Amino acid sequence: MNVRRSAAVLAATVAIGTATPAVAASPSPSPSLPSGLYGSSDPTYDGVWRQSLALIALYRVHAEPAAAAVDWLAGQQCESGAFPAFRANPAKACDAKLMVDTNSTAAAAQALSAVGGHGTAVTKAVTWxxxxxNKDGGWGYTPGGASDANSTSVVIGALMTQHTPVSTIRNGAKSPYDALLKLSLPCADGGAFAYQPDKNGKLTANADATAAAVVGALGQGMVSVKAGDKKNAACTDAARPTPEDAAANGSAYLAKAVAKDGHLTSALPGSENQPDYGNTADAVVALAAQGGTAAATGPLRWLERNSAKWAEQNGPAAYAQLILAAEAGGADPSDFGGTDLVKQLTATGPAPVTASQDDSGTSVWWMVGAGLAAGAGIGFLLSSRNKRKQP
Known part of the structure; x- marks a missing residue:
């Protein structure tokens, strides 16, 4: 769930070439900014993604988003049920030149399921x-692309809006969990998940993919993810590992990765190693989901001390990531290291509706939303979305 999405999606577009002509061309490079959209940066490569995260984050803190924000997201859907990263002209029907992708579609499905009132749109998205x-049970970023841990995990979150056990969603014999297990490494190699096999079939540990896959393997998602029972982080090889085994091993890898400095490190080609704020936020969610809030304390406290400038520079998706990390890790999003994340997020877009309350002081919106979430069995994403294969 990395906010460095634009370059990653552009790279995916270039890599597709003519292999999948139905989604080969990129959207307009200089769209005007719709009034209902969160953020002021060019939405060409991340409009639907950041809007979805913003709506989910507001839902998590009991704030009803503005109707214009929800309508904008719903209006991005194509007739097929898929979502592109951004449609500059929603009044124009989607055609073969518009690139649609699994990540935007899965995130939008989760967001629209959370806000309620868009059951048909959610069902169409999941059906698509x-x-x-893929036949290995997973998904790539674009239709027909090789399965990767990040895309498979965010789709698991969308699938869980439909009341059907994820293990039964199959193309042939394989389920999404089979795809994730295929990308998990043994304890001798750290227990992490790989993003994808390399051209020789080798798996390389990837912290971004691991944070996503831990939550996906646990069958959770952005809307419903919560701290699990307190467990010690330990990697254990099993003869026939389950998704829960792989999630535990991935969590042990993340715990070790953040133990020294409190954060994950980005090592992009051509740049110096530096803290990776977005993936650290995702790691907090994964660690808490697997091992309880205590497991996420170190990186969560580091984010509280250090993430304010990063979030300000990166906008709504960054604030949403931090809200999800705070919620999962047991921190207060309205006072996160002295920053009111909710206030900062809402300042990037249309103001949310003030939650009405009943006589007991309970938010009526939250009561309705909680009922919708419980009924839908909403699942997670996680992740990302840095499509680079980082070590």
Whole structure:
């Protein structure tokens, strides 16, 4: 769930070439900014993604988003059920030149399920995702692309809005969990998840993919993810590992990765190693989901001390990531290291509706939303979305 999404999606577009002509061309490079959109940067490569995260984050803190924000997201959907990263002209029907992708579609499905009132749109999105499932049980970023841990995990979150056990969603014999298990490394190699195998079939540990896959393997998602029972982080090889085994091993890898400095490190080609704020936020969610809030304390406190400038520079998706980390890790999003994340997020877009309350002081919106979430069995994403294969 990395906010460095634009370059990653652009790279995916270039890499596709003519292999999948139905989604080969990129959207307009200089769109005007819709009034209902969160953030002021060019939404060409991340509009639907950041809007979805913003709506989910507001839902998590009991704030009803503005109708214009929800309508904008719903209006991005194509007739097929898929979502592109951004449609500059929603009044124009989607055509073969518009690139649609699994990540935008899965995130939007989760967001629209959370806000309620868009059941048909959510069902169409999930139906489309099922139609492009790979035979190994997973998903790539674009239809027909090789399965990766990040895309498979965010789709798991969308699938869980439909009341059907994820293990039964199959293309042939394989389920999404089979795809994730295929990308998990043994304890001798750290127990992490790889993003994808390299051209020789080798798996390389990837912290971004691991943070996403831990949550996906646990069958959770951005809307419903919560701290699990307190467990010690330990990697254990099993003869026939389950998704829960792989999640535990991935969590042990993340715990070790953040133990020294409190954060994950980005090592992009051509640049110096530096703290990776977005993936650290994702790691907090993964660690808390697997091992309880105590497991996420170190990186969560580091984010509280150090993430304010990063979030200000990166906008709504960054604030949403931090809200999700705070919620999962047991911190207060309205006072996160002295920053009111909710206030900062809402300042980037249309103001949310003030939650009405009943006589007991309970938010009526939250009561309705909580009922919708419980009924839908909403799942997670996680992740990302840095499509680079980082060590």
């Amino acid at each position: 995702l099922k139609s492009v499932q």
